[in-house]
Amino acid sequence: MNLFHETENKYYELLTRLLMSGEKITDAFITECWDKYIVGERDFEIEDSLFIKKEYEGTVLEYDGQNYVPVLDASFNIRMNQIELQAAKNLLRSSYSKHFLSDSTYQKLAEILKGVAEEWVVSDVIVKNQYSDGVAYFEKGYEAQISIVVEAIRNKKPIVYDNAVVGKYQFVNREIFPIRIEYSYLNDTFRICGYDEQQKRFIKLNLSSMANIALVDDLAKDWENEYKVFLKDNTKKIVLDVEPTGHVIERCFRIFSFYDRRAIFSKDENRYRLEISYLKYDENEVIRDVLSLGSSVVVIEPKKIQKQVYDRICKAYDRYVL
Amino acid sequence: MSLGKSILLIRDYENIRGILRDVYIYGCFSKDDFVERGISGRKFDNEQRRINAYLPNKFVKKRRVNKKVLTYCTYDISESQRNYLAESYRNKSFTMLDIMSYFFVNQILGKEEMSLAEILELLPVVSDNIEFTKDNLRIKLDELCEAGFIECKKEGRNVTYKLAEDIWETFSDDELREIYIFLHFVENVSPVEVPFYYLQKKLKLYMECNRNIEIEKTPIFQFKHNHLFNSVDNEILVDLLKMINEGKLIEVQLDSSTKPFNVIPMKIMHDCTYGRQYLLSINEEYGSISNIRVDKIIGIKVIRKLSSDETQLKVESLKRFDYCWCTSVKKNEPQEVIIHFLFDEVEEAYILRRIEREGHGGTLDKIGEGVFEYRIKVYDPGEMVPWIRSFGERAKVINSGAYDIETKIRNDWKMAVRKYESIS
Numbered sequence: 001m002n003l004f005h006e007t008e009n010k011y012y013e014l015l016t017r018l019l020m021s022g023e024k025i026t027d028a029f030i031t032e033c034w035d036k037y038i039v040g041e042r043d044f045e046i047e048d049s050l051f052i053k054k055e056y057e058g059t060v061l062e063y064d065g066q067n068y069v070p071v072l073d074a075s076f077n078i079r080m081n082q083i084e085l086q087a088a089k090n091l092l093r094s095s096y097s098k099h100f101l102s103d104s105t106y107q108k109l110a111e112i113l114k115g116v117a118e119e120w121v122v123s124d125v126i127v128k129n130q131y132s133d134g135v136a137y138f139e140k141g142y143e144a145q146i147s148i149v150v151e152a153i154r155n156k157k158p159i160v161y162d163n164a165v166v167g168k169y170q171f172v173n174r175e176i177f178p179i180r181i182e183y184s185y186l187n188d189t190f191r192i193c194g195y196d197e198q199q200k201r202f203i204k205l206n207l208s209s210m211a212n213i214a215l216v217d218d219l220a221k222d223w224e225n226e227y228k229v230f231l232k233d234n235t236k237k238i239v240l241d242v243e244p245t246g247h248v249i250e251r252c253f254r255i256f257s258f259y260d261r262r263a264i265f266s267k268d269e270n271r272y273r274l275e276i277s278y279l280k281y282d283e284n285e286v287i288r289d290v291l292s293l294g295s296s297v298v299v300i301e302p303k304k305i306q307k308q309v310y311d312r313i314c315k316a317y318d319r320y321v322l
Numbered sequence: 323m324s325l326g327k328s329i330l331l332i333r334d335y336e337n338i339r340g341i342l343r344d345v346y347i348y349g350c351f352s353k354d355d356f357v358e359r360g361i362s363g364r365k366f367d368n369e370q371r372r373i374n375a376y377l378p379n380k381f382v383k384k385r386r387v388n389k390k391v392l393t394y395c396t397y398d399i400s401e402s403q404r405n406y407l408a409e410s411y412r413n414k415s416f417t418m419l420d421i422m423s424y425f426f427v428n429q430i431l432g433k434e435e436m437s438l439a440e441i442l443e444l445l446p447v448v449s450d451n452i453e454f455t456k457d458n459l460r461i462k463l464d465e466l467c468e469a470g471f472i473e474c475k476k477e478g479r480n481v482t483y484k485l486a487e488d489i490w491e492t493f494s495d496d497e498l499r500e501i502y503i504f505l506h507f508v509e510n511v512s513p514v515e516v517p518f519y520y521l522q523k524k525l526k527l528y529m530e531c532n533r534n535i536e537i538e539k540t541p542i543f544q545f546k547h548n549h550l551f552n553s554v555d556n557e558i559l560v561d562l563l564k565m566i567n568e569g570k571l572i573e574v575q576l577d578s579s580t581k582p583f584n585v586i587p588m589k590i591m592h593d594c595t596y597g598r599q600y601l602l603s604i605n606e607e608y609g610s611i612s613n614i615r616v617d618k619i620i621g622i623k624v625i626r627k628l629s630s631d632e633t634q635l636k637v638e639s640l641k642r643f644d645y646c647w648c649t650s651v652k653k654n655e656p657q658e659v660i661i662h663f664l665f666d667e668v669e670e671a672y673i674l675r676r677i678e679r680e681g682h683g684g685t686l687d688k689i690g691e692g693v694f695e696y697r698i699k700v701y702d703p704g705e706m707v708p709w710i711r712s713f714g715e716r717a718k719v720i721n722s723g724a725y726d727i728e729t730k731i732r733n734d735w736k737m738a739v740r741k742y743e744s745i746s
Contacts, residue, residue, distance in 0.1 A: 001468055001469050001470070002557065003411070003516060003517065003557045003560045003561075004334075004335040004411055004414050004557050005414060005469070006414045006415065006416035006420050006421075007424060007469060007471070008412050008414065008523075009331075009412055009413065009414050009416055010409075010412040010413065011421075012416075012421065012424065013527055015421070015425065016531065017527070017531060019425070020531040020532075039377070039378050039406070039409050039412075040330075040374075040375045040376040040377060040378060040409075040413075041374060041375040041376075043328055043330045043331075043375065045325070045327045045329075045330075046328050046330075046331070049325040049418070056448070056449060056450050057448075057449050057450070057451070058448040058449060059418065059421070059422060059448065059449070060421065060422060060425040062448060070429075071426075071446050071448050072425075072426060072429045072430070072446060074429040074430065074432055074433070075429065075432055076425065076428055076429055076432075077428055077429075077432050077485055078488075078524065078527055078528045078531065078532060079428070079470075079471050079485065079488065080486075080521070081469045081470045081471055082469055082470035083517050083520055083521075084517070084520055084521040084524050085470060085489070086517060087517035087518045087520065087521040088489070090514075090517070090518075091501070091504065091505070091508065091518075094508060094512075096504070096507065096508070096511075097504065100500065100503060100504035100507060101500055101501065101504055102497075102500065104497075105493075105497045105501065108492065108493065108497065109501070112489050112492070113489070118567065119564050119567065120514075120560060120563035120564045120566075120567050121563070121567055122512060122513070122514055124563050124566045124567065124589055125513045125514065125563070125589070125590040125591070125592050125599075126589050126590070126592065126643070127513065127592050127594060128592065128593050128594065128646075128648055128649070129593055129594045129595045129648065129680075130594045131679040131680055132678075132679050132680075132682075132683070133678075133679055147500070150503055150542055153540065153542050154540065154542070156540075180400070180541065180542065180543060180544040181542060181543050181544075182544050182545070182546060183511060183543060183544075183545055183546070184545075184546040184547050185545065185546065185547040185548045185549075186546070186547035186594050186595070187546075187547070187679075193544065224540065227400065228400055231399065231400055249348075250347075250596075251596050251708075253347050253348055254347060254549065254551075254596040254597050254598070255596055257346070257347055257397075257549060257550075257597065258397060258399075258402075258545070258546060258547055258548060258549070258550075259397060260396055260398065261349070261397070262385075262394065263348055263350035263394070264350055264387055265348075265350040265351060265355065266388075279399070288712045289712065291711050291714045292708040292709065292711050292712035293708065294707075294708075294711050294734040294737075294738060295734045295735070295737035295741055298738075298741050298742060298745065306742070309742075310739075310742040312714040312715050313714070313735055313738045313739055313742065314739055315714070315715035316711075316714045316715040316717075316735045317732065317735035317736055317738075317739055318715075319664075319715055319718040320728065320731070320732035320735065321732070
């Protein structure tokens with residue numbers, strides 16, 4: 001079975017939802033489901049093909065003069081295909097399963113999938129240049145903590161926690177409204193982003209230093225909009241000139257691909273200019289990545305960072321010549 | 323019926339793969355630029371229209387720069403849980419016969435096991451244009467069996483079909499939610515995203531339609547350093563993984579102008595820094611290690627099963643990657659690289675932690691106040707250069723043997739100084 005398969009098509013999902021909805025399938029209901037579940041532009045050719053009002057031209061649904069009704073009076077049953085079964089089987093091999101699945105769920109899934117032969121295994125992918133000592137290698141799972149944080153995010157409730165790093169700080173019984181679990185693929189770490197009402201600000205905590213996490217059955221508060229405003233207010237921009245050499249452009253655009261960015265290619269000047277939006281807390285990381293690209297990338301704006309990078313490059317050069 | 327008239331469905335994912343990758347990673351090329359690279363104007367227009375059709379408005383945008391229209395993708399970290407590039411895989415073209423057999427056979431087999439003739443008997447006639455026959459139904463049943471939706475049982479000459487088991491039946495709502503949340507994570511960070519994306523979408527459908535479980539729209543995760551663009555190579559990647567798992571010799575086609583060649587596939591290597599994926603393999607003709615970029619592969623074909631000698635060669639060759647910084651393997655012995663890291667141990671203590679975590683297990687010894695000596699053996703010290711440069715003035719290469727990367731880095735810093743001085 002190929003990965004790119006028709007049964008994964010979004011319109012198969014739409015028809016499944018209509019068949020299983022138990023609702024009267026009117027034009028308005030189809031539009032509602034279409035808008036809710038189908039990503040992208042509306043394809044009228046598909047619509048005309050799947051929902052036909054003419055007699056003897058039905059599909060899975062036929063028109064009875066008022067509504068669409070299922071052609072067969074039998075329930076539809078959702079089943080997983082081979083690709084999905086292979087994905088489920090590979091979940092069991094994931095070094096992250098201990099952070100998300102309880103032992104009982106893991107065992108149950110393993111038992112159910114016992115008869116599914118592995119066609120491919122994700123462990124045949126060697127992950128290179130991920131930092132060591134990340135959560136993938138933790139013996140102990142974060143499942144208990146993550147499940148509480150997920151519960152809090154879903155219900156917009158706060159959690160209490162202790163946060164301690166030996167010799168640095170120690171906070172006991174603090175409260176936070178978690179908003180996201182941030183995962184860095186390079187660092188292989190989990191961090192909790194949330195709102196601290198006491199400090200009246202958004203904070204980010206390393207999950208590894210948090211302990212005694214518990215859900216607070218307090219009033220729910222939704223900080224989502226404030227969080228978006230906070231992110232917007234703390235976003236900065238950097239503009240880079242990138243040397244027009246194939247491998248340089250590729251490395252530069254790839255390394256910054258998880259930031260929001262705008263690029264311009266000027267054929268006349270043979271120049272690439274890349275504008276990257278980043279959170280101000282990530283500035284050191286952006287500078288680090290700029291330095292890694294060496295002379296191939298030059299900071300154009302802001303002047304403050306341009307000066308900072310220039311000073312560091314001068315010092316780096318001096319290390320070799322003085 | 324006008325399913326065939328839809329220009330938005332995709333027949334072959336390869337048709338959109340290159341353009342979609344360029345739009346996501348670069349987002350700075352106009353139609354003229356694509357035409358210059360050999361893509362016809364008509365193809366570009368069609369694929370551009372498709373991109374706008376299968377990606378949501380808030381993710382794909384257009385802007386006008388110097389009278390040229392550029393299509394590009396946005397990235398919002400607070401919305402990064404949604405892997406929109408994986409969604410592009412849910413646009414495969416299908417026929418009326420495909421979709422009707424998928425639904426009708428499922429509904430008919432929902433109650434009991436049946437033979438082909440019994441299924442045919444129950445299939446409704448809904449259209450003058452679509453007619454199920456013994457022959458086309460047999461083909462469709464075989465496809466549904468291969469896909470795993472139904473099971474086929476043969477007893478002598480009798481063949482019966484039944485619906486596949488519901489694997490989620492015994493799971494509680496909370497257990498399903500656990501798996502669903504985990505899938506949201508994996509679909510964004512696994513080097514193979516799309517199969518997990520499919521499973522997450524199907525499980526969501528199951529939870530909502532079968533169990534009436536309400537799934538909140540609020541994102542749980544946000545991601546950093548993930549390279550979503552690898553999703554567009556997942557079709558090739560999954561095929562490669564299958565062939566690695568089955569121990570096959572394969573033929574690889576890089577582009578239409580180069581001759582295909584045979585390799586023994588060993589592993590896939592995923593580089594976290596730039597998000598590049600490589601097929602680590604042995605070239606059958608030359609017996610040499612060959613690292614092939616997965617995004618450059620346009621076709622693969624199974625040639626035969628590997629011999630026991632080839633399987634042994636595969637195991638032995640993989641050991642050579644122990645001394646790789648990334649993927650480069652040389653014939654000569656690994657070279658020791660010595661770097662001095664110089665920093666304020668109190669104010670910049672995080673540098674030490676960085677070296678420990680990012681240093682690939684190299685040794686680190688304090689040799690003076692604020693000076694640490696780092697040593698590692700690698701095949702190709704050249705691969706370390708970006709990492710060393712990322713420390714700026716805090717790193718100085720002392721020795722790298724014949725590779726002399728210290729001179730390369732010094733000259734590069736000199737060039738950088740000149741560039742900055744020319745613009746100030």
